[in-house]
Amino acid sequence: MGSFLRALLIVAFVAAGPTRRASAQASEVESEGEGESDVDGEVEAEPDVEPEPEPDVESDDDATPEPLSYVLERIQVRGNRRTGNEVILNLVPLRGGETIDPGDARLEQARYQLLGTGFFSSVELSLRRGSERGNVVLLVQVVERNTFFLEQIALGVSRGFVDVRTGDTRGRDFEPYFGLTGAETNLFGAGLTLRGSVVGSGPQQGIRLSLADPTFLGSTEALSIVGFFNRAREFFGDDDVLVTPIGCATSMPCEATPNAIVEYLRAGGIVGVTIPVQPTLRFAARWAFEVVDVLNRPDAASELVGTEVVPIDFAIHDGTSEVSRIELGVTLDTRDDPVTTRSGVVLAAQVDLSAFLIGSSYDYFRGELTYRHWVTLPEWDHTLRFSFFGAVALGDVPFFHQLYASDLSDLIPSRMLEMNLDRRGPPNLFRNSIRELRFAHLAARLDLEYSVRIFGGDPVLRSGFLYANAGVYVLAQPSFFTRPIPGYSGIDAFPWDLTFDVGLRFETPIGVFQIGFSTLLGFISFE
Numbered sequence: 001m002g003s004f005l006r007a008l009l010i011v012a013f014v015a016a017g018p019t020r021r022a023s024a025q026a027s028e029v030e031s032e033g034e035g036e037s038d039v040d041g042e043v044e045a046e047p048d049v050e051p052e053p054e055p056d057v058e059s060d061d062d063a064t065p066e067p068l069s070y071v072l073e074r075i076q077v078r079g080n081r082r083t084g085n086e087v088i089l090n091l092v093p094l095r096g097g098e099t100i101d102p103g104d105a106r107l108e109q110a111r112y113q114l115l116g117t118g119f120f121s122s123v124e125l126s127l128r129r130g131s132e133r134g135n136v137v138l139l140v141q142v143v144e145r146n147t148f149f150l151e152q153i154a155l156g157v158s159r160g161f162v163d164v165r166t167g168d169t170r171g172r173d174f175e176p177y178f179g180l181t182g183a184e185t186n187l188f189g190a191g192l193t194l195r196g197s198v199v200g201s202g203p204q205q206g207i208r209l210s211l212a213d214p215t216f217l218g219s220t221e222a223l224s225i226v227g228f229f230n231r232a233r234e235f236f237g238d239d240d241v242l243v244t245p246i247g248c249a250t251s252m253p254c255e256a257t258p259n260a261i262v263e264y265l266r267a268g269g270i271v272g273v274t275i276p277v278q279p280t281l282r283f284a285a286r287w288a289f290e291v292v293d294v295l296n297r298p299d300a301a302s303e304l305v306g307t308e309v310v311p312i313d314f315a316i317h318d319g320t321s322e323v324s325r326i327e328l329g330v331t332l333d334t335r336d337d338p339v340t341t342r343s344g345v346v347l348a349a350q351v352d353l354s355a356f357l358i359g360s361s362y363d364y365f366r367g368e369l370t371y372r373h374w375v376t377l378p379e380w381d382h383t384l385r386f387s388f389f390g391a392v393a394l395g396d397v398p399f400f401h402q403l404y405a406s407d408l409s410d411l412i413p414s415r416m417l418e419m420n421l422d423r424r425g426p427p428n429l430f431r432n433s434i435r436e437l438r439f440a441h442l443a444a445r446l447d448l449e450y451s452v453r454i455f456g457g458d459p460v461l462r463s464g465f466l467y468a469n470a471g472v473y474v475l476a477q478p479s480f481f482t483r484p485i486p487g488y489s490g491i492d493a494f495p496w497d498l499t500f501d502v503g504l505r506f507e508t509p510i511g512v513f514q515i516g517f518s519t520l521l522g523f524i525s526f527e
Contacts, residue, residue, distance in 0.1 A: 072100045072138060073130040079142040083119055087191035088140060090215035091117070100136065102127060107138075112279030114142065117214055118185050118338065121145040147186035149511040151195075154179035158201060158413050158422035177201035179416045191215055199416040203263075206230040206417040216273075224286075226270040228417065234399055235259040235423040235438070236312050237303035259423055260301035262314055265293040266400070266418075272327070280334050284350075286327040289359070292398065293320045305436050306487030315399040317361055323398060324360035326353045335374065340463060340507050342383055346372045352401075364395030385449040387471070393441045394478070403443035405434070408473040410501040410518040426475070426497055433485040434495040437475045447471020447499065462507045470500040 074096050077085050092110040094100065100107075107125050114123045124141045157174050179199040187194050193212040199205070208228040216223040241260045268290025276282045294316060301312040328351050335344035352366040368391035375384045391403050400418045405426040407414050413422045428435040449469040456463040474496045484493040503516035 069099050069101045070127070070136040071130075071134055072096055072098050073132075073135040075138045075140060076128075077140045077142070080144060082144060082147070082189040083142070083186055083191065084189050086218075087119075087189070087215060088114065088142065090191075090218050091220065092138075092140065093220070094138060100127070100138070109279045110140075113220065113276065114140075116279075116333075116338075117191065119144060119147060119191070146509045148182070148184050150180070150182050150513075151511055152179065152181040152197075153513065154199070154413075154416060156413055158424075175202045175421075177204075177413070177416075177421045197417060199419065199421075201419075201421045204230075204232045204419055204421065206232065206419050208417055220276050222274040224270070224272045224274070226272075228266070228268060228290075230266040230417060230419055232264060232266065232419040234262045234264070234420055236262070236301065236314065238425045238435070238438070241301055241303045241312070242309075243298045243301045260298050260303075260312055260314075261296070262294060262298075262316060262399075263296040264316065265295060267291055268323070270327075281330070281332050284327070284329040284331070286329075287325075288327060289322070289324045291320060291322055292316065294318060306433070306485045308486050315397065315402065321361035322359060323354060323362055323401075324358045326358065327351070328353075339512055340465075341374045341385075342376045343374050345374075346370070354395075362396045362398055364393065364397040364401075366393040366397065366401060367391065381453045383451050385451070387447050387449070388445070390444040391442075397441065399439060402439040402441060403475065404439045405437060405473075405475055408443060408445050408475065409497065409499045410469065410516065411499060429498050430492075430496075432492040432494060432496065433488045434475060434497045436485055437477070437495055440475045440477050442476045442478065442480075443474065445471060445473040445499070451505065460508060462509070464507075465505040466503075467505055468500075468502045470498070472496055473499055 072094060075089060075092060075094065077088050080088060091113045093106045093113075094104075094110065111123050111125055114120060120142045122143045126139045126141070128137045128139055130136050155176075155178055157176050177200065179197070181195070181197040183193060183195040185193045191214055193210075193214070195210045195212075197206075197208040199207075206229065208226065210224060210226040212222055212224040214222040237259050241257050243257055243260050268288065270286050270288040272284060272286030274282050274284045297314060297316070297318070301314075302309050303312055330349055332345065332347040335341045335346060348370045350368055352364075354360045354362050354364050354366075356363055368389070371388045373386045375386075376382075377384065389408075393402050404415055404420065406412050406420060406422060409426060411427045412424050415421070425438050426434045447469055448471065449467055451465045451467040454464050454466050455461070474494075476495050480495070485495075499518075501516045501518035503514060503518075505512060505514045
């Protein structure tokens with residue numbers, strides 16, 4: 001019996017040995033786990049949390065383990081020297097006392113919203129151990145970037161000088177122009193964006209100021225206010241205009257002048273709000289109101305369109321008129337970088353509604369759709385960008401809100417602050433009916449751009465890109481589908497043309513600058 005008891009004790013001791021060794025190893029692991037984690041972005045399980053008893057059910061291999069949840073103790077911000085803590089905290093959709101886990105979607109949303117401000121070159125979020133078991137601290141580590149940018153500098157020569165009374169160029173057919181847009185995107189560290197634009201070209205001047213608060217009243221909604229003033233002129237017709245009474249007596253036949261010209265003033269403002277629906281999706285609503293005063297306009301004018309002489313519709317009311325409109329837009333933006341984009345998509349749609357019911361002298365609808373897709377070529381520091389733009393403007397649309405060839409073609413200067421600085425019409429490479437349309441109610445453009453990085457790493461010129469762009473665009477009136485422009489037949493009746501550009505693009509600490517050479521080619525006559 002004694003031998004049997006000794007044997008039984010030996011068996012029990014051997015069986016219990018592995019359990020004691022496993023418990024000892026677990027105690028050593030727990031003692032090594034004490035203290036702060038030194039790995040950003042990770043949260044270790046609390047070392048002194050007792051393991052919960054296994055449920056008294058059969059195990060299920062397909063069951064997904066529940067994520068670890070913690071109580072957010074506080075949010076800590078580091079790296080901000082100019083930007084106030086409250087500006088950053090307002091963009092983080094989390095507050096102390098809430099439950100959070102390492103995979104919480106709100107962490108990625110906060111990162112997108114902070115990067116979207118343009119205040120920071122990098123944003124990292126990580127969870128750290130809190131002061132009590134089960135608590136964590138959210139660390140927001142930011143690296144601030146320069147927030148003053150020169151967004152646009154435009155220097156060039158346009159074909160724009162025409163005497164408004166006689167239509168004579170007086171040997172000064174070429175007119176220099178200058179434009180500048182600058183922005184401070186983090187004014188006084190309060191997160192406000194102040195943007196200003198000026199443009200001048202002989203008799204034309206314009207100014208535009210805007211102020212935006214991306215965290216209005218501590219929310220994630222952005223409020224913007226814009227004010228502008230333009231003293232401008234618009235050109236109608238092309239080298240075959242008959243004007244009455246300017247340039248000739250009303251009782252005598254008029255001579256052809258290069259253009260009929262309307263001089264006008266525009267002044268007004270825009271108030272809008274932008275609401276982020278998701279980190280990459282936002283909705284915008286704005287109300288715009290402006291007053292238009294026509295200073296000088298021919299009583300009547302006609303031009304040769306195809307084979308017919310037709311009266312010119314100046315698309316503006318006489319004297320003083322008002323434009324009141326509501327703008328609604330939605331934007332999907334998945335770009336990897338808003339400055340030097342290598343990959344991602346931008347899809348934007350906007351509709352403008354103007355009506356007498358909201359105090360407008362004009363009743364019209366305008367809608368547009370923009371799609372851009374960037375693709376990085378594998379193994380290469382090269383990028384392809386595909387773009388599409390389509391727009392329609394229907395009703396009594398004032399000319400400055402119609403669709404311009406200069407905004408679609410790279411071969412002539414684009415409008416600035418909605419002012420047409422150049423009196424040239426479309427280049428008309430294929431000698432078709434596009435020649436008859438400076439601006440219209442229907443437009444579309446399709447293009448492809450290739451860019452390659454040629455240098456980088458310099459503190460002043462951070463990176464440089466060589467780019468080449470080519471595409472086609474269409475400009476038409478709604479009547480085109482029922483009655484094409486007389487004098488054109490076959491493929492020539494379709495109002496389309498090529499557009500292309502080649503140049504250099506530089507990223508600097510104060511903005512991205514682009515030098516294109518296509519507008520120089522626009523001075524060549526393709527007729």
